[in-house]
Amino acid sequence: MRYLVRRIGFLLVALWAAITLNFFIPRLMPGNPAIAMMAKFHGHLNPASLHAIEVAFGIHTHENIFVAYLQYIGNTLQGNFGTSLSNFPNSVTSVISKALPWTLGLVGITTILGFIIGTAVGAIAAWRRGGVLDSVLPPVFIVVSAFPYFWIGLMAIWLFAITLNWLPFLGGYTETVTPTFSLSFILDVLNHAVLPAFTILITSIGGWILTMRNNMITVVAEDYVKMARAKGLRPKRILWQYAGRNALLPNLTGFAMSLGFVISGAILVEYVFNYPGVGFMLLQAVENEDYPLMQALFLLITVAVLVAIFISDIATAVLDPRTRSQE
């Protein structure tokens, strides 16, 4: 119980830090960049959204900064991020809700898939210490981890889309097709997702493999694993239910910690493939100087990561009684 309270407390502190960063970063910049942005859109905005943006970026410098800060937190908690300037007159929230399913589908599925496959492969590699997997995988993935993620995407495009002409590489679906719930549209979407998904998998899987392998090597040397062997349990059962279960724990924490990296990589992958998700939208917002949209997306990504970390904390507590009884 105490553990749960502490984790919730941490979640709230981290959220507060992210909102506060969002509020203060534009104010700390030389020559408030938002003023130039506002001038461009003056007269095009309705008073309510104008005010939300003014509060967020500190346009009226005579306003008390503390009052503005509280107002900003209030607006954020209500999901009021104002109007997206590059998608005028749509609200930031409605613009984001269009991009979100794409990212959840692509990045969500590939991340979970990568974690599961990577963990399994890592466990097997450590189990057969000195085997082919164990000696080939670490150096290969050390090198892969050193490639910029977006560059692997570029190479995938060059090889599979341009040179071999097997797969499409721009957007989430064929532009001439209207989105419907038909089989042909779903196949089209899947076809467009293959290359970006492949890129994210290739770049994220190595981390899971290496950490799981390293945890597993330590765990396999433990006495209770020897005991299990001595009892004559089937190797498969020792591998997954005895050693694997315990080696997974630090990997779950690692999953939470490296999720930020995966998301960062995914942003660039979306950018390279013009995939219509939140990462691509974030970079477009930057390019169009659509700061309200950019801020909201940063917050959204942060919240997603924090919630995922929270879930993995809870999962760790469920799997590991030691965490629960601590302190």
Add this chain to the structure above:
Amino acid sequence: MKILDVLKGIWQFVRRDKKAMAGSFILLVLLIIAAFPNFFTPHDPAAEVYMPGAGLSWNHLLGTTSFGQDVFSQLVAGTRQSMMIALVVGFLCTVLSVLVGITAAYAGGWLDDLLSLMTDVVLVIPTFPLIIVITAYLKSASFWLMVFVLVITGWSYGARQLRVQALSLRNRDYLMAARARGESSLYVIFVELIPPMTSLIVANFLGAALYAVLAESSLQFIGLGDISTQSWGTMLYWAQNNAALNSGLPLWALAPGIAIAILGSALALLNYAFDEIANPALRPVRTKRLKVANS
């Protein structure tokens, strides 16, 4: 001198470990190229005077860009910025990590709670989107701004690791003994606590340097860096914005990516090797050598 012993130890280790040796060798070559680029470039990297979109030839080892610049010369000229970012950001991140991590572990109490909370918060806030937001307001980030942004976002992982290790060392007998002798805190920290942590600190430096190289090239690639400078990231930016892949100039995009990967692999190989010192269980199994030793 303890510090000298530590350096000697590192050298002994690098000499014996294949991964560490390969990593050091690559870094040394890149350092030389970064220090004396003019010695290696056949052409002026910025000059747009050659035939645009030329293929491979002796004159243009990697062909030319669609602006008529020599790709190989750009590659050589870009080495310096990536090396500088790696070394400077790696160094500053490590200093900050050591400062925060060891202070937290050594001080304990509320200061530890506060510093640990700070570390964890910085750790979980997704770094790259944050960097994008900061640099977006700045329009184009100069070298030192880039360093600043990468350091304030990159120190937390190391600080956390170092704190954990310092905590486990804190109550060892030899540290107790030093304190009982009445040594000052600074003496205990610098002479007794930090030297045994060297391999982890070096590993952290390498990890931060790798992070810096990849993050910097990503920012340059999306056009948030200073696109007028010579770097591998800006090469990729120009290649992407001129559809190098579509227009039959894949080398323009291929070469800088491989260059980044070579630097990155060198850092990662060294990092992995230093991880193996910190945790001997990870070392490769060497059955043959064991047999020889036993006979």
